[in-house]
Amino acid sequence: MKVNIVALILILFITSTAVMCKEPEKVSLRFLGNINYAPLLFMNNDTPTGLGVELVHAVLHSAQIDGEVELMEWDEAQKQMKAGKADALVLINKSPARLELYDFSEPFLESDFSIFHHISRPEINTLNSLSGLKVGSEKGGYARTILENNPNIEIITIPNWLTGFRMIEAGTIDALLTEKWVGEYTLSHYKISDIAISPIPTKKTTSYIAVAKGNKALLDKINEGLRKLSETDVRERILSHWSSETITYITNRELKAERLHKLMLLLAMALLSILGALGVYSMYQQRIIKQQNQKLKDYNTQLEELFVTDKLTGLYNRHKLDDTLISELMRFKRYQAPLSIIIMDIDFFKSINDTYGHQVGDEVLKDFANLNKNAIRSSDILGRWGGEEFLIICPETDLESAYILAEKLRSILESHEFANVGNITASFGVTTATIGANVDNLIAQADDALYKAKSKGRNRVERFSAE
Known part of the structure; x- marks a missing residue:
């Protein structure tokens, strides 16, 4: 009986020691971003995606940081960061107020902030031209900081950029100010053709990754990742991929013409491959190939004309x-x-x-x-x-x-x-x-x-x- 009691005590001691010595589970760091920031930050099938997300993942990988990107309303993301519930904010611009709250990484991404307006109002093209007008802006974004420096601008809070563009179409607001990447992506994605962008950017900015004031260890790791990223072609490959996705001011007719053009080229390649595989050697077969090639050239000529022509007026587009x-x-x-x-x-x-x-x-x-x-x-x-x-x-x-x-x-x-x-x-x-x-x-x-x-x-x- 005494032996059993001793054995039981020994087992309990070993078990409790193992529990106390067990390493705590690692918790991924939280990197928060603006969910309404396509193509830089947005959700695709409940998964964070976009140019900014890919760049952040590349930085985390280069610096061997165990972290995850989460997207939410930008105002909420900043609230969580201030409350200590997050470790970093991504794609954030510097401002005097933010410099008091956060420490900023080395430059993360350069971008332009531009004015978007209805095509019937070309006079809206500079920040000064917005005086006395109603201008849309999301709550808490850097664009709002730019607008707030001009007291003559009436700032209208919009829930997202698509709603802002619809408000311009309806005449509820006169213009909106946002990052060129974001505005052009939204116009292209929703096929909005009656909104124009000012030819000269209102402000060229640089965005960063921000950490809580004094979190030097994490900031050093992030900067290490950014420097390693600049030593490879990963950044350029990501930028190249996403810049090819940006289509600006293209009409439905032009999209259809472009798709038809590509389809005809694919059909032409398929036809030529089939004819080549069959080995057309006779004069009759050569004549057939010549006729088909001429038809394909005619089709391509017609498609080229469609692609550069305004359907309504017949003029160049x-x-x-x-x-x-x-x-x-x-x-x-x-x-x-x-x-x-x-x-x-x-x-x-x-x-x-x-x-x-x-x-x-x-x-x-x-x-x-x-x-x-x-x-x-x-x-x-x-x-x-x-x-x-x-x-x-x-x-x-x-x-x-x-x-x-x-x-x-x-x-x-x-x-x-x-x-x-x-x-x-x-x-x-x-x-x-x-x-x-x-x-x-x-x-x-x-x-x-x-x-x-x-x-x-x-x-x-x-x-x-x-x-």
């Missing part, structure tokens, strides 16, 4: 105009031949749609396009820039000559009788390329001149002036 403007600017810089552009916008076009309906509005756009097409020179390139805006690229044309052309078009349009509508007018902005010009600032200059024409009563031509 914005993608073709962008490509042409880039090549003409390169030619201007090489040979110093003058290059000018004209942006024209139909006055009060929204009232035409509201009064007569969109079918009549479409007929006006087609008639407007034909009038301009027949009036410009053979060397000019005309296209539909978006909505009721049209762009003319004028190679080897100085500012004065472009102004004369615009004035001629304005006069023709003013005197023309449009079916069901009667007389309408248009406003014109004219600018010319200078040394150091790029596509963005050339378009911004023309938009600025157009805005002056609108503000001076419409139905007029204005030249861009830097003064």
